[in-house]
Amino acid sequence: MSLQRRLLWSLGSAFLVLWLSVAGLMYLHLDKQVSHTLDQRLAASATMVAGLIARQPEMLLSSGSNPLLVSPEAEGVACQIQAASGEVLLQTNGVQGQLLQDAQPGFSSRNIGDQNWRLYTLEQDGTFITTADRMSERDSLANGIILVMVVPFTLALIGGLAVLWWGVRGGLRPLQALNDQLQRRTPENLDPVRVDTAPAELTPVVDTLNGLFRRVESAVAWEQRFANNAAHEFRTPLTGIKTHVQVARRVSGDRQQQALANAEKGVGQLQTVTEQLLLLSRMERQGGASTDACQAVDVVDAVLEDLPGRDRLRVQNHYPKGLIAVPQALAVVALRNLADNALKHSSSTCELVLDGPVEDADGGMMMQISVHDAGMSESPGSQAAMARPDPESHGLGLAIVDKVVSQYGGSLTSRHNGAGGMDWQLRLPLAAAPLSPQ
Amino acid sequence: MHVLLVEDDDLVASGLEAGLELHHCTVDRVRSARDARAALAQFECDVIILDLGLPDANGMALLSAWRQQGVTTPILVLTARDAVEDRVLGLETGADDYVLKPFELDELAARLNALVRRAAGRAVSEVCHGELLVYPDSGKVLLHGVPVTLSRRELALLGKLINARGAVLSEEQLKDGLYGMDTSVESNALNVHIHHLRRKLYRDVVITERGLGYRLGPPPDQPGSTP
Numbered sequence: 001m002s003l004q005r006r007l008l009w010s011l012g013s014a015f016l017v018l019w020l021s022v023a024g025l026m027y028l029h030l031d032k033q034v035s036h037t038l039d040q041r042l043a044a045s046a047t048m049v050a051g052l053i054a055r056q057p058e059m060l061l062s063s064g065s066n067p068l069l070v071s072p073e074a075e076g077v078a079c080q081i082q083a084a085s086g087e088v089l090l091q092t093n094g095v096q097g098q099l100l101q102d103a104q105p106g107f108s109s110r111n112i113g114d115q116n117w118r119l120y121t122l123e124q125d126g127t128f129i130t131t132a133d134r135m136s137e138r139d140s141l142a143n144g145i146i147l148v149m150v151v152p153f154t155l156a157l158i159g160g161l162a163v164l165w166w167g168v169r170g171g172l173r174p175l176q177a178l179n180d181q182l183q184r185r186t187p188e189n190l191d192p193v194r195v196d197t198a199p200a201e202l203t204p205v206v207d208t209l210n211g212l213f214r215r216v217e218s219a220v221a222w223e224q225r226f227a228n229n230a231a232h233e234f235r236t237p238l239t240g241i242k243t244h245v246q247v248a249r250r251v252s253g254d255r256q257q258q259a260l261a262n263a264e265k266g267v268g269q270l271q272t273v274t275e276q277l278l279l280l281s282r283m284e285r286q287g288g289a290s291t292d293a294c295q296a297v298d299v300v301d302a303v304l305e306d307l308p309g310r311d312r313l314r315v316q317n318h319y320p321k322g323l324i325a326v327p328q329a330l331a332v333v334a335l336r337n338l339a340d341n342a343l344k345h346s347s348s349t350c351e352l353v354l355d356g357p358v359e360d361a362d363g364g365m366m367m368q369i370s371v372h373d374a375g376m377s378e379s380p381g382s383q384a385a386m387a388r389p390d391p392e393s394h395g396l397g398l399a400i401v402d403k404v405v406s407q408y409g410g411s412l413t414s415r416h417n418g419a420g421g422m423d424w425q426l427r428l429p430l431a432a433a434p435l436s437p438q
Numbered sequence: 439m440h441v442l443l444v445e446d447d448d449l450v451a452s453g454l455e456a457g458l459e460l461h462h463c464t465v466d467r468v469r470s471a472r473d474a475r476a477a478l479a480q481f482e483c484d485v486i487i488l489d490l491g492l493p494d495a496n497g498m499a500l501l502s503a504w505r506q507q508g509v510t511t512p513i514l515v516l517t518a519r520d521a522v523e524d525r526v527l528g529l530e531t532g533a534d535d536y537v538l539k540p541f542e543l544d545e546l547a548a549r550l551n552a553l554v555r556r557a558a559g560r561a562v563s564e565v566c567h568g569e570l571l572v573y574p575d576s577g578k579v580l581l582h583g584v585p586v587t588l589s590r591r592e593l594a595l596l597g598k599l600i601n602a603r604g605a606v607l608s609e610e611q612l613k614d615g616l617y618g619m620d621t622s623v624e625s626n627a628l629n630v631h632i633h634h635l636r637r638k639l640y641r642d643v644v645i646t647e648r649g650l651g652y653r654l655g656p657p658p659d660q661p662g663s664t665p
Contacts, residue, residue: 228519232491235518236447239540243453246543250460259456266449344446345493347470376470376494 004176007168012161019160023153030149031142038138039107042120045077046131050124053081060089077131084126109135174198178206190217226399233273233396241266273396279333280400283407293431294328295321296354296367302332309343312350319356322367325431326408334404337397338371338424346373346421357430366410366427375421401426439554439574439597440615442483443467444474445516446493454487461547462577462593466618471495478504481614483511484554484601490517498531505532512553551575558601565600568657570639572600581658586638591616595631599644599654608651
């Protein structure tokens with residue numbers, strides 16, 4: 001059951017029960033009050049008749065011509081005056097006087113003929129004055145009162161329920177809008193949820209949801225980029241191998257040997273890509289960071305050992321004794337990928353600079369290593385230079401650098417430089433207190 | 439067929455160069471978008487093979503820029519991106535064909551031939567010029583039903599003239615088609631190839647339009663007829 005229905009059902013039921021209880025209590029109280037009032041009227045009528053008789057005792061002698069007690073005949077208060085001897089001195093028409101006899105002073109009820117009566121008898125100077133109401137008239141009056149009470153109560157009840165429905169529906173409209181949006185969404189849709197006039201209670205939910213959508217979208221985009229890059233880096237050497245093997249099949253002699261050598265080179269590239277992917281997979285599986293450390297200068301030496309195009313890489317070491325709190329194998333892979341990326345995207349010399357210790361935003365000491373490239377453009381800042389692909393799309397190598405820095409608390413930043421290339425800053429945590437620079 | 443290959447990976451590029459030369463293609467290779475722009479401004483080519491992952495620019499942006507500049511040369515996109523969206527985007531941006539890495543050399547060559555053929559307005563691969571039959575895909579040439587052996591350059595020259603459909607081609611246009619960026623060509627090299635064509639096929643296969651260039655001559659005479 002929906003929240004709106006549940007609210008309407010519970011609030012409506014409570015409202016209905018409360019409203020009917022109040023109406024029932026009011027009816028009972030009113031009925032009692034009306035009966036009491038009518039009894040008072042009987043008593044007042046009897047007292048009034050007694051007063052008249054006391055002032056005009058001759059009335060009893062000429063009762064036949066007295067109109068006061070003759071009418072009304074069919075409805076209203078009936079009256080009978082009876083002497084102490086039992087003789088009926090005066091009586092309204094229609095009342096079976098004999099049946100009003102023997103009435104005891106005070107209130108009583110009696111069935112006379114086919115009708116119920118309510119009687120009040122007052123004794124005064126040896127005479128008994130009895131006044132009476134037909135119970136049917138009283139019932140009719142009570143029914144009239146009920147009718148008068150039921151109509152406004154019913155209207156108020158219906159109105160109350162309508163207001164309740166309107167209020168609940170209006171109050172839950174933002175929630176309903178959120179529900180409708182979420183129900184209509186496909187799993188692939190990561191657009192932010194928009195709820196107009198969202199109440200304060202719902203705002204954090206919507207904000208959290210939209211934040212989650214943004215993160216998922218970002219993660220999906222990253223995964224897609226990574227998959228594209230991995231596909232590119234796998235298929236490129238594979239294409240080289242396949243092409244050269246096809247060529248080798250059709251030529252002979254030196255050309256065949258050259259084609260096979262190229263195919264072998266492709267196998268080496270494919271092996272490197274595979275190892276990098278396996279390394280990334282291992283890092284993701286292990287999760288936590290190792291406590292191993294290594295010398296920054298050893299890392300640089302290892303990078304230069306087998307880096308293709310290393311003759312175009314100029315190294316400046318301003319801080320040779322830095323101890324990095326990252327296992328040497330991972331630090332080498334990260335820095336090698338960064339240098340390889342710079343050489344790949346530059347047609348001229350690149351720079352690798354061991355800048356030294358810097359303090360990061362959290363106060364921790366970091367070893368900063370910068371890699372600069374001049375890009376492929378001859379004219380720095382030209383349209384071609386600025387059209388260089390986004391660093392995020394550079395490939396598997398940078399994805400591994402990202403993984404290393406995130407796992408070991410480092411950072412990797414990049415920006416376009418004035419030469420048309422890019423400046424990369426790799427920061428890796430220092431293992432111990434920094435030594436004085438040489 | 440003169441191919442401009444825009445590919446940054448040396449291994450793939452060398453394989454393509456070697457493979458396409460086996461399919462009678464002249465291949466000029468550049469590594470970056472900047473070099474590709476310069477090459478296309480420098481000479482004409484029959485078809486372009488464009489890798490999307492270039493170091494200095496997105497290949498798709500280069501493709502779009504070329505099409506906006508009015509470059510009508512057929513372009514075959516060569517990429518590792520296999521998503522349908524990427525293929526659709528490539529074709530909508532202006533690519534004439536989209537080939538996924540890795541590929542079969544024969545298929546790639548066939549696709550390149552088909553692109554050049556369509557660009558020349560021909561529906562079938564073989565060219566019938568009277569009794570002269572040329573099969574650009576296989577490099578086979580028949581004159582009066584007799585096979586004639588032509589070198590790669592001679593075949594490229596004949597193909598260039600056939601695709602021009604009788605139009606006059608300047609010396610520079612023919613040199614572009616034959617040599618591309620190879621600047622170490624001797625000045626009379628084109629004349630040598632034309633001479634060889636005339637000798638191997640028939641004298642009027644290439645007509646010299648003085649001061650203008652060269653065009654494909656009329657079909658060969660029937661065997662035995664008087665020249």
